[in-house]
Structure formats: C-alpha cells, structure tokens
Amino acid sequence: MTTAHDYSGHREYGDIANPELALKYAIQHVSGDRTELVEGVISIVTPAWDHERAAKIVRRQIEARVDELGCVEGSGNLDLPGSSNWYVPDIAVVPDALARDGAALLPDQTLLIVEVTSKSNAETDRVVKRRRYAEYGAPLYLLVDRVEKTVTVFSGPGRLGYTEVDGPHSFGTPVRLPEPFGLELDTGGL
Incomplete structure (x- = not known):
C-alpha cells in the first residue's frame, strides 16, 4: 500500500523542483x-x-450499511501519490478510524468510490478515473453515468484496470453492490 503525503504544513512543497507536490499543495x-x-x-x-x-x-441507500461497517461516506480528498492526480469523489466510503485526522486518503483505503457524471466530466469519470482508481487499488468503483443513463460496478482492481465489470445497467435496473456491502441499489430515481 502506498502512503499518502501530508502536504499541509510543509513550505518546501511550494518548491518548483517537485511539481507534483507543488500542485497538490496549491490545490x-x-x-x-x-x-x-x-x-x-x-x-x-x-x-x-x-x-x-x-x-x-x-x-x-448505502448509509445504513456504511454505519454497520464502521465507516463514513463523504467526498473527502484522495491522493494518488507519484501522479499529478488529486481527486474529490462524489462519494467515498472509508473506515471511520482513517477519516479522523483530516489528511487525504488513498484509493486503496476506501471500500467504495462513487462518481456521478456530468456532461462536462463524463469522459474523465468513465475513462481516466476508472483507470486510476483501479491502478491505485480502490476495491469498488460505482459509476453513475447520468449522460448515458446507466450504472456500472467495477471491482477487482489492478495495474491494468478493473478485472470485473457489472454493467452498464440502464437506470431503473436494480444493481447489486458486492460485499462488504451486499445490497441492491434502486436506480429508478437516478
């Protein structure tokens, strides 16, 4: 597992010698x-x-199960160390103990990441983030594609992408979130 960097209190991160750190500090x-x-x-x-x-x-739909798992759901910062990426997912589910210090977390520290597309970012969520979340070990990625009106669950992360894909399912089709969630999402109202 890669370690997240704390960029908050370090003046040297403004140094142009390391553009990744400078950009993440600025963000x-x-x-x-x-x-x-x-x-x-x-x-x-x-x-x-x-x-x-x-x-x-x-x-x-997921909050009761999130509570049972001792987790929190939100849209906190996710760092992808060694890359020029710093994401704020629409929803990330993380263990409560990791959410307490305010630092950015890593995709492999999540249980689930959810991205909801907009016309302006649909390709980023479909392609770039899906690839990066898999590469950085996010176990489950739920893509709610409002442009295509579909929902897809990606699992089995690896360096080359997700190995398991469930979908795309048209809005209105029940979609199963695998363990540790083990629940069915009602996509009719999306």
Whole structure:
C-alpha cells in the first residue's frame, strides 16, 4: 500500500523542483473545497443540483450499511501519490478510524468510490478515473453515468484496470453492490 503525503504544513512543497507536490499543495491551500487535479489539470468541481440529487439517492441507500461497517461516506480528498492526480469523489466510503485526522486518503483505503457524471466530466469519470482508481487499488468503483443513463460496478482492481465489470445497467435496473456491502441499489430515481 502506498502512503499518502501530508502536504499541509510543509513550505518546501511550494518548491518548483517537485511539481507534483507543488500542485497538490496549491490545490489544498489556494483553491476551494471541490478542486481536483486530473492528469495535471486543475479542475474546479461545481456540481449542479441534479448531480447532487443523484449522489444523495446513492448515499441514502448505502448509509445504513456504511454505519454497520464502521465507516463514513463523504467526498473527502484522495491522493494518488507519484501522479499529478488529486481527486474529490462524489462519494467515498472509508473506515471511520482513517477519516479522523483530516489528511487525504488513498484509493486503496476506501471500500467504495462513487462518481456521478456530468456532461462536462463524463469522459474523465468513465475513462481516466476508472483507470486510476483501479491502478491505485480502490476495491469498488460505482459509476453513475447520468449522460448515458446507466450504472456500472467495477471491482477487482489492478495495474491494468478493473478485472470485473457489472454493467452498464440502464437506470431503473436494480444493481447489486458486492460485499462488504451486499445490497441492491434502486436506480429508478437516478
């Protein structure tokens, strides 16, 4: 498992000699809460209400199981060390003990990552983030594609991508989230 870096209190990270650290420092100290770094490009995430509504529908369906697992769901920072990527997923489920110190977490420290597409970021969520989440060991990636009106569950992460794909399923089709969740999502309201 890779270790997350704490960029918060280190002035040397502003040093141009290490562009990854300088960019990640800037993302945390200069920009707003929902700013990402995707393949070296700074992206300010400003979700519309229909986007937030879709995320809320998923969040409500998983929150009881998240509590049972001793976890928390939210949209905190995810660092991808050794790359020019710093993500703020729409939903990430992480163990409560890891969510206590405020530091960025790594994809392999999550139980589930959910991304909800918008017209402006659909390809990023479908291709770039799916590849990077797999490469960095996120065990489950749920893609709610509002543009295509589908839901896909990716599991079995590896360096070359996810080895298991369940979907895409049209909105309205029940979608099974595998263990440790073991529940069926109602996608009818998405």
